[in-house]
Amino acid sequence: MRNMSLTAIAVIVGVSFATAAKAEPQVEVLHWWTSGGEARAIQVLVDDFKAAGGTWTDMPVAGGGGDAARTALKARVLSGNPPTAFQMKGPSIQEWYEEGALSTGIDAIAKEQNWDAVLPAQIADHMKCEGKYCAAPVNVHRIDWFWANPAVLAKAGVAMPTTWDQFNAAADKLQAMGITPLAHGGQSWQDATVFEAVALGIGGNDFYRKAFVDLDMDALGGATMVKVFDQMRKLRGYVDPNFSGRDWNLATAMVMNGEAAFQIMGDWAKGEFTAAGKVPGKDYLCAPTPGSGYLYNVDSFAMFDVKGDDKVTGQNLLAKLILDKKFQKVFNLAKGSIPARIDVDLGEFDYCARRSAYDMNVASSNGGLLPSFAHGMAMRNAQAGAITDVVTRHFNSDLSSADAARLLAEAVQNSL
């Protein structure tokens, strides 16, 4: 019996050596794109990967905007069994690198394909660990969007606002007509999404950078932040009473069927409109929220430090395919975002996507290209979470703006 199992082990070891020698590319990818357009988008990558002779093991874990996936990731890493690649973004990438979990093995491919030249510098920086590429970007989502119902706007005689004062005036008008001005889902990440758009519009690009990138205490607890919270309080008056806990897509539906006029949400909201057969420009409008900035969320795949030639080859192939022009186009057409590469032809993309690409270009030259804090691009999750706690508490209680700003600075300090 004992001999039997030893033989068995020998066979297995032999087999695994054999595969190692051939090193067929192999990846196990942990991600949370599980439904509709998201799943179709990732399917594109899988097909490419298989066509190139690789084996793709899918490990999808949805829930809580990646919370459940991060839980699984942590357990996998601690048990010495990390996935080959994980859907990860923003400063988390560098945080995991510092813990020694990531690999910079794809840097050679990145050099070869000259990623530095085809990615906006700021996005490229997010992908680098100590100057070397450790992650590959798939897309750019813009966060600071208004989604609006043109029929409702026309009926109320209001135009797309370009300042928050204009928005407030329009909202008052809409409210008087019995239309909910702002469709909103009261979940903390949605509160934070609205909050960062407001902060960008009221404080401007420099303020946003100081507060949410540099975590400057004066900016976080200062007079401008008080104004930002004042506007949040105003918005609280513009949402319908039943907003608590609502899923974002139900808020989108409110805009779609004319119950509400505006929604502030990232451009995945487009997927919901598209699924209902609506056309941008005609059935719904997209426009940036007030300000001259551009808040981005770049989804990417980080490469984990894994053993085995087949997996390392797999990571290289994956990185190469992700940055492929055709993939970037097809993937983002399905996902509603725009390519991370700046040299992809946008002819087939819709109006909103082209607008997004144009604005990104402008913003990246004037310092307005800014990372979204609500979507984990600006700071580590510890600080982002601390800020979100204060924002959602303020929005859901009668906390004064001054107290909220003070608590905000305190919470960030406490989380460091």
Add this chain to the structure above:
Amino acid sequence: MKSLLDRHLPKIVVAPSFAAVLFFVYGFIGWTVYVSFTKSRILPKYELVGWLQYEKLFATPRWYVALDNLFVFMVLFVAIAIMIGLLLAILLDQKIRAEGVIRTIYLYPMALSFIVTGTAWKWLLNPGLGIEKVVRDWGFPDFKFDWLIDPEMAIYTVVMAGVWQSSGFVMALFLAGLRSINEEIIRAALVDGVGPFRLYFHVIIPSLRPVFVSAVIVLTHLAIKSFDLIIALTHGGPGYATDMPATFMYAMAFSRGQLGQAAASATVMLATVSAVIVPYLYSELRRKA
């Protein structure tokens, strides 16, 4: 030789389980306590930093909300589930013809996880979609049931859904208890001319004491572990008004990369829970030994 083995066999048989429990429960609690004294972020680190994480924890307003909610939820959930469970058991014990069907209906929620029922509950409790809307459509335009979206009241909707899941199980426990009461006691009481309500309150319910113990154990364990319930129903909202220690800890450990803080909150929670549970278990286990 055989008798020696036989004498020790009970211990030998229990030993592996005991070792497993010591390691996997108490060893891991020890690990958690240790980590709570470190500066661990996304992965555990083992350098000690003293009470830092506890100081930070108690400077976090959300943590107090979570602790408060645990007590409110636990007390109400256990008390209401026991009351409803007992009431239903007593009523079902009145020779009801459809008992089998009704019992199954009361019992089935225990079979479902909140991943399954969460969305349905969320809709039912949502004023714009569920019960409030339906009742208003029936012609009661002033009807109000908006606890889910009221930060002050939302925790009670969590209690409602929790009770929904567990009170059927408690009913089963009590029904079983009622069915194994010694008939002589009841007969004797009836001969003495005791009325039906006195019979229940003075004779039958007191004799169900062991059932209460089982119910309390099962319900407290569910209350402390209630995580799916919160996530599915309110996700801690509105704001963080329905946060609980388990969800707080989870957020810190897994979404925020504040492992040290998570460990500190887990330690505080376990300490408080054992301060309540251990004396109760001790006295109840002693009583019948």
Add this chain to the structure above:
Amino acid sequence: MTSGQADTRAGLMRSTPLRSAPLRRAGRPWTATLLRGLLFLILGLFVLYFTLPLFVMIVTSLKSLEEIRQGSLLGLPQEIELTSWATAWGSACIGVSCHGLRPYFWNSILLVVPAVVISTAIGAINGYALSKWRFPGSDVIFGLMLFGCFVPFQVILLPMAITLGKIGMAGSVSGLILVHVVYGIGFTTLFFRNYYVAVPDELVKAAKIDGAGFLAIFTQIFLPLSIPVMVVTVIWQFTNIWNDFLFGVSFSQGGSQPITVALNNIVNSTTGVKEYNVDMAAAIIAALPTLLVYVVAGKYFIRGLTAGSVKG
């Protein structure tokens, strides 16, 4: 119930529930009728309370997405569509594979069956040893096992991951089974111990005089008596393990994930388009085995509890 222990043998054997329904003997006929009406009213209200969520789920699963978007959530479907059930079972996309819940169903079975069998067996032998063969410290051991039930799983997740990695069981089904068995010990032991406590000590003594040992008494006397408590334990463990998400998602690997993980992937996507009818159908499908267990074995469940497992 402490005083009643002597007659529990009779209780064990009694298959038909007791007799006197005390309220029925109350007072004059009209009061009785009134009470009876009240009784059914209360029972009926609770039936409503307990069925409402399931009703919402079933109704929603039968509607088209268009109807859900526009109509009332509680209304009956205008026309019944079964497509979302077929989709959820066989073709819903979970990540990149579009085979619905079907493959994950089998994963869960492979996991749940061994975990339930092993943890029930361990509970039986522990309960037997801790109730009928008490030794110094056995009550302390039992207390420690019981307290283990109160530790939230989120707390032990990470040390468990480290341990599984160290013993080379990371990402394997056997590792996941081990986890469920270990954290099932507390409750299974509790059930069996409380059941066996009610079995008279004289039975053990008599068997000992006849020369039977520890194991012989267990297999020949106790196991045959244990069907009711086994039903209780199996139902309990089956439900808990089948419904587990946290361990399943953390300790399984791509391809071997249990059904709750797949269900979560269908239901809980954050930025994707939601198909509520498919979500609801999937949720009901994933819950069918546990529902079935409760409906089919529910009768035995009460009987098993009656036969002693609730005794202190």
